Amino acid sequence: LNRRLAEFGTTIFAEMSALAARTGSINLGQGFPDTDGPEEIREAAVRALRDGRGNQYPPGPGVPELRSAITDHQRERYGLGYDPDTEVLVTAGATEAIAAALLALVEPGDEVIALEPYYDSYAACVAMAGGTRVPVTLRPAEGPDGRTYVLDLDELRAAVTDRTRLILLNTPHNPTGTVLTRAELTAVAELAVERDLLVVTDEVYEHLVFDGAEHLPIASLPGMRERTVTIGSAGKTFSFTGWKVGWITASPELTSAVRSAKQFLTYVSSGPFQYAIAEALRLPAAYFDGLRTELAAKRDLLSEGLAQAGFGVFKPAGTYFVTTDIRPLGAEDGFAFCRSLPERAGVVAIPNAVFYDHREAGAPFVRFAFCKRTEVLEEAVSRLKRLA
Ligand code: PMP
Ligand code: GLN
Numbered sequence: 001l002n003r004r005l006a007e008f009g010t011t012i013f014a015e016m017s018a019l020a021a022r023t024g025s026i027n028l029g030q031g032f033p034d035t036d037g038p039e040e041i042r043e044a045a046v047r048a049l050r051d052g053r054g055n056q057y058p059p060g061p062g063v064p065e066l067r068s069a070i071t072d073h074q075r076e077r078y079g080l081g082y083d084p085d086t087e088v089l090v091t092a093g094a095t096e097a098i099a100a101a102l103l104a105l106v107e108p109g110d111e112v113i114a115l116e117p118y119y120d121s122y123a124a125c126v127a128m129a130g131g132t133r134v135p136v137t138l139r140p141a142e143g144p145d146g147r148t149y150v151l152d153l154d155e156l157r158a159a160v161t162d163r164t165r166l167i168l169l170n171t172p173h174n175p176t177g178t179v180l181t182r183a184e185l186t187a188v189a190e191l192a193v194e195r196d197l198l199v200v201t202d203e204v205y206e207h208l209v210f211d212g213a214e215h216l217p218i219a220s221l222p223g224m225r226e227r228t229v230t231i232g233s234a235g236k237t238f239s240f241t242g243w244k245v246g247w248i249t250a251s252p253e254l255t256s257a258v259r260s261a262k263q264f265l266t267y268v269s270s271g272p273f274q275y276a277i278a279e280a281l282r283l284p285a286a287y288f289d290g291l292r293t294e295l296a297a298k299r300d301l302l303s304e305g306l307a308q309a310g311f312g313v314f315k316p317a318g319t320y321f322v323t324t325d326i327r328p329l330g331a332e333d334g335f336a337f338c339r340s341l342p343e344r345a346g347v348v349a350i351p352n353a354v355f356y357d358h359r360e361a362g363a364p365f366v367r368f369a370f371c372k373r374t375e376v377l378e379e380a381v382s383r384l385k386r387l388a
Contacts, residue, residue, distance in 0.1 A: 023342035037239035045276035054271025062090025092269035093244035094233035110165035117355030172205035177316020305381030320371035
């Protein structure tokens with residue numbers, strides 16, 4: 001393994017899912033739903049397979065039906081107009097979109113600012129691109145609705161240097177469940193314009209926002225459309241994480257750059273599934289509202305259960321993860337805690353420290369996924385209450 005990748009080892013998600021399987025524990029680690037997405041969309045995939053749509057290489061930028069469904073979605077939801085021919089690229093999940101964007105846009109030695117804790121592939125992809133990651137730590141705080149995380153704008157500003165190429169954003173944010181506020185996003189946008197930076201924004205949880213919160217794409221703020229690569233994915237929105245259909249929307253110049261990298265990674269992927277996701281993006285509002293309502297109830301169930309079990313709980317405004325503080329349970333090291341949790345409680349979780357460069361800042365925090373059936377969450381809660 002070369003020096004660029006040596007520090008990354010095996011992704012925590014594979015490690016923890018293997019631990020869950022080995023110990024027969026409830027897996028609240030890796031974020032994937034235990035119920036598949038809509039029947040009619042599965043049928044759409046079957047129809048595409050049967051009718052011979054997408055069984056051979058689809059077009060490089062993605063099938064036209066999906067590209068126009070993506071641009072309609074961005075326009076109708078966010079008032080963001082993109083040209084389906086020049087400003088959309090379908091990718092093998094958001095994972096490839098992140099990799100291709102960084103490989104295309106980062107020169108060796110460039111600095112990439114990422115909000116810490118950050119999704120684990122960001123660091124690996126910055127390294128593969130030869131860039132240097134510069135983490136800006138989200139800080140735990142007491143908000144009006146309980147514990148939350150905030151972006152320190154002075155810290156962000158201070159992190160920008162002459163070598164900074166881009167800011168890698170993620171909202172709604174994995175693993176904290178934070179949804180960046182309009183004020184935070186406006187400040188990031190102003191900084192990007194002032195310092196002439198690109199923004200790559202990972203919005204795979206755009207539909208998973210709760211309590212009437214609204215997802216705000218940074219590309220819709222003044223001066224941002226031409227400097228932003230927005231990343232989306234069908235995995236979370238439609239509960240088909242195995243289909244690996246993702247996409248970017250961006251200016252023709254940025255889209256073409258990302259496509260240059262993408263063509264040599266996978267070239268294309270997920271042919272028949274692209275047709276099915278084109279239909280999924282056109283599902284009525286009731287689908288998206290239903291998903292949100294269902295997940296909000298699961299969030300409440302797990303958050304309340306974890307609080308009763310003695311955890312400090314950061315009630316998430318978005319995503320399907322809840323971050324907890326284990327110090328009220330007398331523990332400090334999330335790694336050790338997660339390693340012993342299968343034996344002590346028959347549950348698997350993720351230590352947030354893996355998402356930090358400043359490991360000590362993330363040490364006492366542990367993430368649980370709530371995209372699971374209600375009875376699974378109830379059983380997990382009753383097991384975790386044994387810890388108290
Ligand atoms: N970004 C974030 C923040 C994620 O949590 C994930 C994992 N679900 C991804 C990207 C990867 O998405 P995909 O499965 O579409 O590759
Ligand atoms: N995004 C999922 C998570 O955060 C995992 C995806 C993966 O396994 N790479 O849990």
